[in-house]
Amino acid sequence: MVRYTGAEVQRMEDPRLLTGHGRYVDDIHLPGMLHGAFLRSSHAHARIRSIDTSAALALPGVHAVFTQADLAVPDVAQSMNQLYPAPVIHQDITQHPMATDEVCYVGQTVALVAADSRAIAEDALVLIDVDYEPLPAVVDCRTALADDAPMAHIGSENNMAGQLKSAFGDIDGAFAKADHVFTGSFMQHRGGCHSMETRGVLARDEPYGEGLTIWSSTQCPYLVRRALATHLGEPEDRVRIIAPDVGGGFGPKAGFYPEEIVIPVAARQLGRPLKWIEDRREHFTATTGQRDQQWDLEVACDKDGKMLGLRGVVIHENGAYMPYGALLPFTSVTPLPGSYAIPALDVRLDIAFTNTTPTTPVRGAGRPYGIYAVERMVETIARELQIDPAEVRRRNFVRADQMPYETGAKLRDGMPVRYDSGDYHACQEKALELADYAGFKARQDAARTQGRYLGIGVSACIEDTGVGPYEGTTVKIEPSGKIMVRTGAASQGQGHHTMIAQIVSDQLGVQPEDIMFEAADTGKFPQGVGTIGSRVTANVGPSSFDAAGQVRETVLKLAAETLEAAEQDLELEDGEVRVAGAPDLKVTLGELALKLAPMSGGKIPAGFSPSLEATSYLGSSGSPVASGSNVAEVEVDIGTGEVRVLRYSVAHDCGNMINPMMVDGQIIGGVVHGIGNALFERMIYDEQGQPLTTNYGEYLLPLASEMPHIDIVHQETPSPLNPLGVKGAGEGGTIPAAPAIVAAIENALADFGVVIDYYPVDPQYLTELIDAAGAQAAE
Amino acid sequence: MADKREITVTINGQAQTAEVETRTNLADFLRHELELTGTHVGCEHGVCGACTVLVDGAAVRSCLMLAVQADGHEVTSVEGLAAADGTLHPVQEAFWKNHGLQCGFCTPGMVISVAAFLKDNPNPTEADVRSAISGNICRCTGYQGIVAAALEAAETMRQEG
Amino acid sequence: MKPGPFTYHDPTSVDDAVALLAGHEDVKLLAGGQSLMPMLNMRFVVPDHVIDLNGVADMSGIADTGDALAIGAMTRQCDLASSEIVAARAPILREALSFVGHFQTRNRGTIGGSLCHLDPAAEQPTVAAAYDAELTIVGPEGTREVAFAEWPLAYMMANLAPDELLTQIRFPYWQEAHGAAFVEFARRHGDFAIIGVAALLAVEDGKITRASVAVGGADVQPLRLADVETMLVGAAPGDAVFAEAGAMARKIDAMSDAYVTTQYRQRLAGVLVERALAQAASRATGGE
Incomplete structure (x- = not known):
């Protein structure tokens, strides 16, 4: 009986977290534990001539100081493995666990101190003497590929890390027959991770040879296991990775970091547990994030605004190293052309090395860039042809009767991009109704009589979710009658325990409270992938449903024998x-x-096997594609340039929802992250590659005081790709937010003819645009 | 030699005496000396609010106070908010009901801040609540569930008197 | 991100504090700690000694002396914000405090700490500038008085010798019927302002008889706009004159940094001076 699946069940996780009984990495105290602190490069680019650690080592309370040369790994000269190799990568440069003779960004690991306390370790950092020879740095991706640009790496001939292209259809023909061709040129900047818990690693070499145990604030314990075991040349089962409670992930905790090698190796060499907790200042430079992409696009359309083709070039700021392959670049261009049926596409993306912190996906990965780009071109068409932007979208949306729809683009693995289900027209209408789009003009006019500038903006997005290949679940009925569920998937707050408990309790006729849950411990579940790309519900949903279903079958069969009854008579x-x-x-x-x-x-x-349990790796047969339409209503203070978001409406379709309350939580949190991208979050580097925003006074995260109430309506178009009909929901809030906000600001300032070519849209920049438009009008 | 002091602090109703290095802040003292790890450290520069605790009933950033400054004072951390029998504080209950948390990291500071705010402002508007929690950063929830929880807790607390 | 090692001192009297200051080199005074503690944690400052003023007697309190509001330097911002005396005699201070950090930081932060830290964009120094506040300093030689105009010496540097202590701040009352307003623009609630403006206007018989306009955040210290004040006195309050004041304020000396340009600071100064004056005038004439 379906009782809990689809219901707003209160989360199983919460009482523990609400009473201070969570267990994050830094909450774990092990006997004999030492504390680590890293010396990090203060230069964006420099050669290291020498490192003198003697004074640091002499400080009372310091147990050891490690440089790369001191690490007992099989090959100290070896740099870290490429996590996602791809043929589009031209220069596959990854960093060493700690720098050897060159540093390529501020924040790069140079040395580690292990001491009795973190404070003493930091005292010792000051005493390490590194002789740097500063080298020219390249910072701006727009000039990084020029012939005269400084090299981001000694020995490189250029800064092109790789290049990829998404192309289909007859692009030349599309532009040849177009009634109109419009161009768009804009920079996009997305900020960093800023999970409220920073990263952290605690490692212990088990004393009787059982191998290493590592607690890491990671989204992907199995990836960490694979990478670390490979480096150490040891069997994976001798490296146990546990992700305890993790205080937010948002993508940057999905990689494998230098600290995840250095801390375990150092702990082993010290013979004592060693903990390193990233501090917030480190987080700004040592944790990957996203930053700049420059887009130069042309769109071809007919006289009614129907798009025929889209082409252009993107430059992607990669940062100094490429730990994570070309995932950000791929996810930037493969979502093109978004929610629209555009017959021809030709977009090239150049990946530029810069002397900045490496980039890897943050909530949405490249999708927010790609969707923003296509939404910008839709807005351009609407503005140029004087057609309502919502109407331009109606004319171009992929229609429900075209589902499943192949865009023509190819995924990383060469498979076609296929939208499995959805009704984008209906979704937009829901959003417009929720936002009272029809009534906006009256609101705008009324406000204008008081000298207030209101604007409205619409956006639409798709999100390929649920990337495979699997995320398994074991469901076991204990002799106590309780159900033990184990999965590899790590949670950073999404509520996996609750989601799975809902599914499993329906299958087994128990209460969600009867479900015990263990996850993200490689010692307890054999194989997993990780929590990225809105994939857990679309993978663990089916596997837990299937595993519990198998257990149910066994239960009924065994009960039939026990009770001497027919299975069909059993409840x-x-x-x-x-x-x-x-x-x-x-x-x-x-x-x-x-x-x-x-x-x-x-x-x-x-006919039965021992233990009343089953394991399933059932996932989705392809990527379920979620969709959404957003409407933002803003007010711009033309005196100060301040943008207030007055109202924000979301229509979202992630298929069937297991727990609508938690889906809303994902969407609202995602929207606020997207508003942060659109208006606030900016990681600034100076021309020498020094980061200028390394605390929360300088780097502006969205606060409750500036965020709007967000209204949500759901459309549930089931995915045909899994038995639950679910799609992922983790990023669909973030992806369409920036284009909706930016369109709304332009709408508010339409009288001035302001066109925005950069986000985050800070008030200073906006006043410059207003003044420039005013000056132009005066001419 | 490290500068140390013996201090006695009443924490969640219990007097605790310990020797601390004077440079140790109150958050680290609670977490690492007393192993009360419910108080979280998110920025160590007083902006994120995750480390908020009550000192003599007033909400403060425990990363911006030395442990030695708490000598002779009363501190309430998130562990001390629920009743002795485990009954959740109305703010905790409302957070649970309104999906006011996801990863749980900002939650202790957020819950303490909301509880302190409601004590002095029993009948707040949504705008009041948003302003009050603007000193606590949450990256997960978008704040909406927290705002709803605070308003609901306010009502519960008004009814309970 | 832990402080470097230091020796901690916790005097209980002003005399003890002054004696400690005289007896030690490389000292930081710890008031509310809401600025110093982050700087210690980040090792932006690594003093050998920290003298904690929180246990010093007779350094906090709010008093109405008849012609001025006298505030002990260690008075916490939360106590100022909830003070009935402040609300009645200098409500602009309360308005300004609503922009200072968050309630959790105001529970520790002190007015004296803010005035000594002298962040160019901080609200309390801007109000002090508008009010021509008077400061009492205690040192080994005894007590001296400093007018706020003489208080900032340079960027974040107060007129305070290494062996001196700020003990009291006085805001002389305006005896005339007047209105005051504090407005600011910050990116987010509780952030340091980019520009903050404190304005006081006395209005009698439809004419401005006295004006004070101070702008924080534009330059390295709060600026009084003497030319604007002169222009206002004698004029009838109204949109046109306030717009003119705004236009004058737009020419203020303003700094630029990696985040904000001179032009934007000037623009905000103009916009906010105009808005602050309009609000102060409205309050002076009984409105809001």
Whole structure:
């Protein structure tokens, strides 16, 4: 009976977290534990002539100082492995766990101090003497590929890290027959991770040779295991990675970092547990994020604004190293052309090395860039042809009757991009209605009489979710009658325990409270992938559903034998199997579990295996594509340039929802992240590659005081790709937010003819645009 | 030699005496000396609010106070908010009901801040709440569930008197 | 991000504090700690000694002396914000405090700490500038008085010797019927302002009889706009004269840094001076 799936079940995780009983990496205290602090490069680019650690080592309380040369790994000269190799990468440059003879960004690991306390370790950092020979740095991706640009790496001939292209259809023909061709040139800047918990690693070399145990604030414990075991040349099963409670991930915790090698190796060499907790200042430069992309596009359309082709060039700021392949570049261009049926596309992306912190995906990965770009071109068409932007979208959306729809683009693995289901027209109408789009003109006019400038902006997005290949689940009924569920998927706050408990309790006729849950411990579940790309519900949903379904089948079969009844007469409810119409004929799940777990001399019923459990790796057969339309209503203070978001409406379609309350949480959190990108978050570097925003006074995260109330309406178009009909929901809030906000600002300032070519749109920049437009009008 | 002091602090109703290095801040003292790890450290420069605790009933950043300054004072951390029998504080209950948390990292500071704010402002508007929690950063929720929770907790607390 | 090692001192009297100051080199005074503690944590400052003023008697309190509001330097911002005396006699201070950080930081932060830290964009120094506040300094030689105009010496540097202590701030009352307003523009609630403006206007018989306009955040210290004040006195309050004041304020000396340009600071000064004056005038004549 479906009782919990689809219901707003209160989260199982919360009482523990609300009372201060979470367990994050820094909450774990091990006997004999030492504390680490890293010396990091203060230069964006420099040659290291020498490192003198003697004074640091002499400080009381310091146990060891490690440089790369001091690390006992099989090949100290070896740089870190490429996590996602791809043929589009021209220069596959990854960093060493700690720098050897060159540093290429501020924040790069140079040395580690292990001491009795973090404070003493930091005291010692000051005493390490590094002789740097500063080298020219390249910072701006727009000039990084020029012939006269400084090299980001000694020995490189250029800064082109790689190049890729998404192209299909007859692009030349599309532009040849177009009634109109419009251009767009804009820079996009997305900020960093800024999970409220920074990264952290605690490692212990188990004293009796059981291998290494590592607690890491990671989204991908199995990736960390693979990478670390490879580096150490040891079997994966000798490296146990545990992701305890993780205080937010948002992408940057999905990689494998230098600290995840250095801390375990140092702990082993010290013979003592060693903990390193990233401090917030480190987080700004040592944790990957996203930054700049420059887009130069042309769109071809007919006289009605129907798009025929889209072409152009993108330059992607990669940062100094490429730990994560070309995932950001791929996810930037493969979502093109978004929600629209455009027959021809030709977009090239150049990946530029810069002497800045490496970039890897942040909530949405490249999708927010790609969707923003195509939405910008839709806005351009609307403005140039004087057509309502919502109407331009109607004329171009992929229609529901075209589903499943292949855009023509190819995924990383060469498979076609296919939208499995959705109704983008209906979704937009829902958003427009929620936003009272029709009534906006009256609101705008009324405000204008008071000298206030209101604007409205629409955006639409698709999101390919649920990337495979699997994320497994084991469901086991314990002799106590409780259900133990294990999965590899790590949670950083999404509520996996609750989501899975809802699915499993429906399958097994128990309460969600009966589900015990363990996740993200490589010692407890054999294989997993990770929590990225809105993939867990679309992978763990099906695997938990399937594993629990298999257990249910076994339960019914075994109960039928036990109760001497026909399976079809059995009811599974309240943790018992009962014979319909004979309430006294029943057996509990715990009793059935015991039957399959006899001790010495006992007997397993014929046809059954020991332990009442099943494991499934069932996922989605392809990528379920979620979609959404957003409407932002803003007010611009033309005196100060301040933008206030007055109203924000979301229509979202992630297929069937397991827990609508948690889906709303994902969407709202995602929208606010996207508003942060659009208006606030900016990681600034100076021309020498020095970061200028390294604290929360300088780098502006969205606060409650500036964020709007967000209204949501859901459309549930089930995915045909998995038995639950679900799609991912983790990033669909973020992806369409910036284009909606920027369109709304332009709409508010339409009288001035302001066209925005950069985000985040800070008030100073906006006043410059207003003044420039005013000056132009005056001419 | 490290500068140390013996201090006695009443924490969640219990007097605790310990020797601390004077440079140790209150957050680290709670977390690492007393192993009360519910108080979280998110920025160590007083902006994120994750480390908020009550000192003599007033909400403060425990990363911006030395532990030695708490000598002789009363500190309430998130562990001390629920009743002795485990009954959640109305603010905690409302956070649970309104999906006011996801990863849980900002939550202790957020809950303490909301509880302190509501004590002095029993009948706030949504704007009041948003202003009050603007000193606590949450990256997960978009704040909406937290705002709803605060308003609901206010109502509960008004009814309970 | 932990402070470097220091020796901690916690005097209980002003005399003890002054004696400690005289007896040690490389000292930082710890008031509310809302600026110093982050700087210690980030090792922007690594003093050998920290003298904590939180246990010093007789350094906090709010008093109405008849002609001025006298505030102990260690008075916490939360106590100022909830003070009935402040609300009645210098409500602009309360208005300004609503922009200072967040309630959690105001529970520790002190007015004296802010005036000594002298962040160019901080609200309390801007109000002090508008009010021609008077400061009492205690040192080994005894007590001296400093007018706020003489207080900032340079960027974040107060007129305070290494062995001196700020103990009291006085805001002389305006005896005339007047209105005041503090407005600012910050990116987010509670952030340091980019520009903050404190304005006081006395209005009698439809004419401005006295004006004070101070702008924080434009230059390295709060600026009084003497030319604007002169222009205002004698004029009838109204949109046109306030717009003119705004236009004059737009020419203010303003700094630029990696985040904000001179032009934007000037623009904000103009916009906010105009808005602050309009609000102060409205309040002077009984409105809001």
